[in-house]
Amino acid sequence: MTTATALQYSHTLGFMANQGRGFNNPVDLAFDSDGIIYVLNRAGPEVGVRIAYKRITRCTADEQYLGEFGSGGTGDGGLWWPSSLALDRKDRLYIADEALNRVSIFDREGNYLDKWGAAGSASGQFNRPSFIVFDLDDNLLIADSLNHRVQKYSTDGTFLSQWGSYGTDPGRFNMPWGLAVDEAGNVFVSDWRNDRVQKFDLGGAFVLAFGETGSGEGQFNRPSGLAVDGNGNIIVADWGNERVQVFDAEGRFLASYRGESRDSQWAQDYFAANPDEAAGRWSADLEPEIEARPEYSQHRGYEWERSANVEKLFWGPTSVKLGPDGQVFIVDSLRHRIQIYRPET
Amino acid sequence: MASKELALMAHLLRRAGFGATRDELDTYVSQGYEATVEQLLHPDASPVMDEDLLRRYHIDQNSLMLIESSQAYWLYRIINTHRPLEEKMALFWHGLFATAYGKLNHAKAVVNQTHTFRRNGLGKFADILLELSRDPAMIFWLDNKDNHKDSPNENYGRELLELFSMGIGNYTEDDVKACARAFTGWTIANADYMSVRASRDSIWPHGRLDWQFVYLPGDHDDSEKTFLGHTGPFNGEDVIDIICQQPATAWFVASRLYGFFVSDTPDEASIQFLADTFTETNGDIREVMRALFLSDFFKGESARLARVKSPTELVAGTARLAGSYQFPEWGIVNLAMDVSFMGQEILNPPTVEGWHTGREWIDTGNLVERVNSAALEMGDLARPGVQTVLQRVRARGGTLTPEECVDACLDAIGQFDVTEATRASLIGHASLGGNLEFGERGSADCSEERVAELLQLIVATREYQLA
Numbered sequence: 001m002t003t004a005t006a007l008q009y010s011h012t013l014g015f016m017a018n019q020g021r022g023f024n025n026p027v028d029l030a031f032d033s034d035g036i037i038y039v040l041n042r043a044g045p046e047v048g049v050r051i052a053y054k055r056i057t058r059c060t061a062d063e064q065y066l067g068e069f070g071s072g073g074t075g076d077g078g079l080w081w082p083s084s085l086a087l088d089r090k091d092r093l094y095i096a097d098e099a100l101n102r103v104s105i106f107d108r109e110g111n112y113l114d115k116w117g118a119a120g121s122a123s124g125q126f127n128r129p130s131f132i133v134f135d136l137d138d139n140l141l142i143a144d145s146l147n148h149r150v151q152k153y154s155t156d157g158t159f160l161s162q163w164g165s166y167g168t169d170p171g172r173f174n175m176p177w178g179l180a181v182d183e184a185g186n187v188f189v190s191d192w193r194n195d196r197v198q199k200f201d202l203g204g205a206f207v208l209a210f211g212e213t214g215s216g217e218g219q220f221n222r223p224s225g226l227a228v229d230g231n232g233n234i235i236v237a238d239w240g241n242e243r244v245q246v247f248d249a250e251g252r253f254l255a256s257y258r259g260e261s262r263d264s265q266w267a268q269d270y271f272a273a274n275p276d277e278a279a280g281r282w283s284a285d286l287e288p289e290i291e292a293r294p295e296y297s298q299h300r301g302y303e304w305e306r307s308a309n310v311e312k313l314f315w316g317p318t319s320v321k322l323g324p325d326g327q328v329f330i331v332d333s334l335r336h337r338i339q340i341y342r343p344e345t
Numbered sequence: 346m347a348s349k350e351l352a353l354m355a356h357l358l359r360r361a362g363f364g365a366t367r368d369e370l371d372t373y374v375s376q377g378y379e380a381t382v383e384q385l386l387h388p389d390a391s392p393v394m395d396e397d398l399l400r401r402y403h404i405d406q407n408s409l410m411l412i413e414s415s416q417a418y419w420l421y422r423i424i425n426t427h428r429p430l431e432e433k434m435a436l437f438w439h440g441l442f443a444t445a446y447g448k449l450n451h452a453k454a455v456v457n458q459t460h461t462f463r464r465n466g467l468g469k470f471a472d473i474l475l476e477l478s479r480d481p482a483m484i485f486w487l488d489n490k491d492n493h494k495d496s497p498n499e500n501y502g503r504e505l506l507e508l509f510s511m512g513i514g515n516y517t518e519d520d521v522k523a524c525a526r527a528f529t530g531w532t533i534a535n536a537d538y539m540s541v542r543a544s545r546d547s548i549w550p551h552g553r554l555d556w557q558f559v560y561l562p563g564d565h566d567d568s569e570k571t572f573l574g575h576t577g578p579f580n581g582e583d584v585i586d587i588i589c590q591q592p593a594t595a596w597f598v599a600s601r602l603y604g605f606f607v608s609d610t611p612d613e614a615s616i617q618f619l620a621d622t623f624t625e626t627n628g629d630i631r632e633v634m635r636a637l638f639l640s641d642f643f644k645g646e647s648a649r650l651a652r653v654k655s656p657t658e659l660v661a662g663t664a665r666l667a668g669s670y671q672f673p674e675w676g677i678v679n680l681a682m683d684v685s686f687m688g689q690e691i692l693n694p695p696t697v698e699g700w701h702t703g704r705e706w707i708d709t710g711n712l713v714e715r716v717n718s719a720a721l722e723m724g725d726l727a728r729p730g731v732q733t734v735l736q737r738v739r740a741r742g743g744t745l746t747p748e749e750c751v752d753a754c755l756d757a758i759g760q761f762d763v764t765e766a767t768r769a770s771l772i773g774h775a776s777l778g779g780n781l782e783f784g785e786r787g788s789a790d791c792s793e794e795r796v797a798e799l800l801q802l803i804v805a806t807r808e809y810q811l812a
Contacts, residue, residue: 025408046678080675081675277542280535281538286554293460294464300400305555308553311551333404
């Protein structure tokens with residue numbers, strides 16, 4: 001795997017669709033052993049016909065649509081606030097749900113297999129599980145956000161261990177969101193409301209932390225998903241700053257990306273079928289300057305408004321995943337797409 | 346029996362906000378009425394609500410693309426704000442300058458308009474009208490993007506005079522034409538493309554794009570115009586200045602504020618007092634609101650429960666009382682839909698005239714909806730606010746007579762202004778179960794259920810449905 005010190009935009013996957021080919025507020029993705037991508041669509045709100053828009057889309061990085069499965073619901077196999085997904089070594093798909101406080105398991109054809117988990121704060125219980133990843137032993141790590149901890153489970157749902165509690169000291173969390181595991185098995189946690197990333201060893205012992213509140217280089221505004229490449233560089237979705245930042249293995253800032261999406265093939269197909277809309281689009285200024293307004297708050301600020309105005313920018317990036325060939329997939333949730341970058345060699 | 350100060354404070358917070366819990370009322374009373382009015386009039390002194398939690402959990406309320414999501418977003422803000430009058434003013438101006446999602450197909454554009462009302466809602470009326478005239482949602486809603494130098498569109502110019510400032514009968518058709526010409530060239534960026542997008546609910550590849558105001562000098566009619574007796578090469582700003590000098594405008598704004606904040610029944614002398622304040626302060630809404638809240642006609646008995654609660658006031662006020670949705674929970678979209686089912690689809694008013702208020706909020710269907718929604722909240726003992734009410738009731742003693750329990754419940758939710766007839770009905774129902782015992786576990790559970798039932802009855806009363 002190559003370094004991601006500098007990332008080069010490659011292409012964009014997906015566009016908005018309530019059902020079928022496309023995404024609706026994707027929040028996470030994962031790859032199976034054949035490199036097929038599973039995109040988790042959270043959609044919303046949870047009313048009427050829109051509940052069915054929650055689903056998992058199967059596709060490839062070169063935009064072949066392979067199908068979809070799953071639907072909104074609270075019964076077995078249902079999705080309500082799906083937050084993250086991961087595949088084990090047997091290609092079974094595990095989906096965390098923040099509203100239902102459970103993990104649902106499917107095979108890769110989308111057949112429902114099982115579920116486990118319950119609401120609560122005891123060991124083995126969840127309060128809004130926001131992210132799941134597998135460690136090197138094929139055990140599941142779960143960011144249990146409102147319990148401010150990381151829990152480890154076997155694939156059958158047996159509780160194994162946990163670490164973390166509420167606070168700002170090293171090793172403590174304030175509503176952690178994202179998780180990643182590097183090639184050595186170290187665990188990285190985006191400590192959302194503490195605006196930092198923390199690194200732990202295999203056993204959950206604190207190793208280092210980096211980041212602070214702000215919008216400058218190396219600072220965060222509520223980091224969400226993150227990934228670690230083969231050289232140990234850490235790629236973080238800086239959700240509230242609407243950007244992605246790259247750090248070296250020691251947490252030193254390397255680069256920042258604001259997003260530069262172009263139309264995906266699916267979007268181009270759409271415009272080919274809707275020429276009147278396409279014509280207006282080509283003549284419009286899609287990168288307007290916007291005025292900073294006094295009512296913008298820290299968490300609904302200028303960069304958030306810029307992203308609402310300029311389509312190519314990240315808007316609510318929630319997850320970063322590495323593809324089989326080292327490409328970096330950034331889930332651009334509010335624009336209903338995946339921006340794909342490749343490491344510059 | 347509640348003190349007069351508590352009852353007055355409850356009245357103030359029902360009007361200047363969305364109600365207050367009993368604990369909040371105690372705090373306000375301890376600081377005094379006038380100090381509370383000043384606190385309400387200066388929302389900037391209170392913390393702004395962080396939106397990171399809302400955006401994280403309600404992904405649909407982050408982009409605000411859909412109407413249901415945007416309605417839920419505003420309701421959550423109202424329930425959790427530390428600046429109640431800021432939200433109340435936004436709701437007032439939203440009702441007056443009614444702009445609807447239905448035509449725009451762009452919920453965030455209407456939400457953005459409400460943000461300007463939050464920022465400017467207590468400012469100078471001239472500034473409010475100026476921002477309104479530059480607001481992309483309004484420009485789209487009343488077709489000012491189609492108001493060109495060579496082909497004026499009178500829609501915005503007409504409604505600015507008729508519905509937003511002076512009222513019909515105070516201007517001529519020529520004034521309408523001149524007004525429209527003054528606003529030529531006031532449009533939105535990429536107007537043609539945005540119009541195509543808004544004209545259909547097709548699957549836009551990457552969601553909505555915000556709209557931005559632009560002024561196109563080449564499309565502005567800068568020729569001489571005669572407007573309300575003044576002549577000059579007027580632009581929109583000049584027209585607004587002239588409008589704000591009119592006695593009709595002062596009366597118009599005063600009467601609307603009176604109807605929203607004081608009473609469903611107009612009173613000419615009181616409205617004139619507010620209009621005079623408007624004129625004397627050059628249209629300073631904060632000054633008008635201060636005069637209103639400190640006036641005898643507002644503080645007096647005749648204004649108590651003199652308005653029917655709007656659906657938003659009823660639902661948000663009850664949720665605040667019950668302690669519901671203090672953290673993002675998925676059910677809030679259903680609560681927002683309750684508001685719509687009661688006849689007030691916020692961000693999507695029925696016409697440019699806004700909602701018909703007062704007794705028109707109540708019909709046989711809406712009343713059932715109102716009672717059911719409020720009773721569902723207050724009958725749920727798991728709600729933290731209901732638990733707080735319960736603790737207040739239990740603090741009255743281990744054994745309560747039905748009469749004591751009714752008085753304790755009314756006091757604990759800050760419902761001080763009830764008629765003797767209503768109180769007697771409540772006592773009559775409570776008496777069916779005899780005294781309430783909170784000592785032993787089994788009887789305490791039963792008594793807690795009876796308190797919850799009583800709270801449900803209280804929110805079903807005529808008095809609770811009024812503000």
